Structures are given as structure tokens and as C-alpha cells.
Amino acid sequence: MTVNMASACGCGTPVPYACLQRGERVLDLGCGTGDDVAQAAALVGEAGHVFGLDKSLEMLQRAVENAAVRELANVSFLEGAIESIPLADGSIDVVISNCVINLSHSRPAALREARRVLAPGGRFLAADLLVAKAGLPSEMATNAALVLGCSNELWTAEHYAQELEDAGFNMVSVEVFARVPWRQLEAQAHKTGHAGLLGTLDPFVVHDALASALVRGCA
Numbered sequence: 001m002t003v004n005m006a007s008a009c010g011c012g013t014p015v016p017y018a019c020l021q022r023g024e025r026v027l028d029l030g031c032g033t034g035d036d037v038a039q040a041a042a043l044v045g046e047a048g049h050v051f052g053l054d055k056s057l058e059m060l061q062r063a064v065e066n067a068a069v070r071e072l073a074n075v076s077f078l079e080g081a082i083e084s085i086p087l088a089d090g091s092i093d094v095v096i097s098n099c100v101i102n103l104s105h106s107r108p109a110a111l112r113e114a115r116r117v118l119a120p121g122g123r124f125l126a127a128d129l130l131v132a133k134a135g136l137p138s139e140m141a142t143n144a145a146l147v148l149g150c151s152n153e154l155w156t157a158e159h160y161a162q163e164l165e166d167a168g169f170n171m172v173s174v175e176v177f178a179r180v181p182w183r184q185l186e187a188q189a190h191k192t193g194h195a196g197l198l199g200t201l202d203p204f205v206v207h208d209a210l211a212s213a214l215v216r217g218c219a
């Protein structure tokens with residue numbers, strides 16, 4: 001049996017930036033097939049625990065199978081929505097997420113829920129997509145996001161930081177680490193079935209206009 005990584009679809013590598021310590025309790029929002037869960041599990045060790053939350057039973061099934069192949073004893077997978085996390089207040093030390101918040105039908109609710117489950121002093125660290133070019137026409141921003149597989153209008157870094165503060169986080173930061181070039185949009189459009197939208201995008205304008213960012217906050 002081999003680890004199934006067919007769904008690997010994140011937009012970053014949040015785990016190395018989460019500064020995980022042995023014994024910590026971690027929650028991965030939208031865990032997919034559990035690759036970030038596995039990385040986190042190795043860092044928190046036997047005294048720690050990592051929860052993977054996803055709304056898709058198919059993804060969770062693959063995550064459970066992958067965890068068994070990896071012989072992970074300190075992980076659990078939960079079915080549920082990131083807008084209504086099935087965990088108690090203050091029960092988690094670190095919330096991570098890889099390219100999922102942008103998919104939420106209520107991003108403010110997802111951020112409030114992440115803040116609610118964090119213990120005092122807890123940390124939130126997500127990789128996510130955003131708009132990184134000022135003045136990008138809104139129709140082009142919407143269509144470029146659709147091309148990347150995101151049905152929501154993407155936030156700017158400033159908007160994201162404000163939403164984190166509104167959700168109750170302190171010491172927030174939003175740091176772009178990779179922009180999305182035109183060639184990547186072209187390639188992704190075919191994968192997401194939105195090749196028809198490419199004609200609505202001006203390559204010169206949308207080139208490097210969307211980006212992956214590390215989004216941080218403290219409880």
C-alpha cells in the first residue's frame with residue numbers, strides 16, 4: 001500500500017512556519033488527504049495530537065488510509081465544516097490550514113471558529129490565496145480566482161489582516177511568498193474547467209496579480 005497524494009492541492013507549506021513543539025495539539029482546517037497532518041504529527045510527537053478536519057468523506061477516507069500507511073498513532077480525522085468546528089473552545093494550541101479558507105462560503109465564520117478553538121496564546125498559521133495587485137479590475141479578479149478553482153472573490157492582504165483582527169486575533173500578519181504568473185493561470189484554467197474564462201483576462205494585467213501568502217495570528 002502506498003500513500004495517496006492524488007489530491008495534493010495546497011498553495012504553500014504552512015507546517016514549517018508553525019513552529020510546532022512536542023506535545024502540542026494541532027488542528028488542520030481542510031486537511032484533504034492528510035499530508036500536512038502527517039508533517040505536523042512528526043513534529044508534535046507522541047505527546048501531541050493532530051486533528052484533520054474536512055467536509056469531504058472521500059478525502060477523509062484517503063487521509064485515514066494514508067495515516068495507517070504512515071503508522072501515525074497521534075492523529076484523528078473529523079468530518080465537518082471549518083465554519084462550525086466540532087471541537088471545544090480553547091482545546092487547540094495551533095490551527096493550520098493550506099489553501100482552504102479562500103474556499104469557504106463564510107470566511108469570517110471560519111476565522112472566528114479558528115480563534116474560538118485556540119487556547120490562550122495559541123497560534124493560527126494558514127497558507128492562502130489573495131489579490132496582490134492594487135487596482136486589479138474586480139471582474140478580472142473574480143475570473144482569475146475562478147480559474148484557480150476558487151469561487152470566492154479573493155481578499156487583499158490588508159482586507160485579510162482586518163478580517164483576522166475582527167475574528168479576535170492579535171499580532172496578525174499576511175506575507176506574500178509566491179505570485180501567480182500568467183502561464184500558471186493558463187495551465188490551471190484547463191485543470192479547473194475554466195479555459196473559457198481566459199479570454200476575459202488581460203495577461204499583462206493579471207500576471208502576478210494573485211498570490212499565495214502566509215497568514216498568521218495569535219489568540
Ligand SMILES: C[S@@+](CC[C@H](N)C(=O)[O-])C[C@H]1O[C@@H](n2cnc3c(N)ncnc32)[C@H](O)[C@@H]1O
Binds near residue numbers: 011054081
Ligand atoms: C485545496 S484542497 C487542500 C487540501 C489540503 N489542505 C492540502 O493542502 O492538500 C481543499 C480541501 O478543503 C476541503 N474543504 C473545502 N471547504 C471546506 C469547508 N468549508 N469545511 C471543511 N473542509 C473544506 C475540501 O474538501 C478539500 O479537501
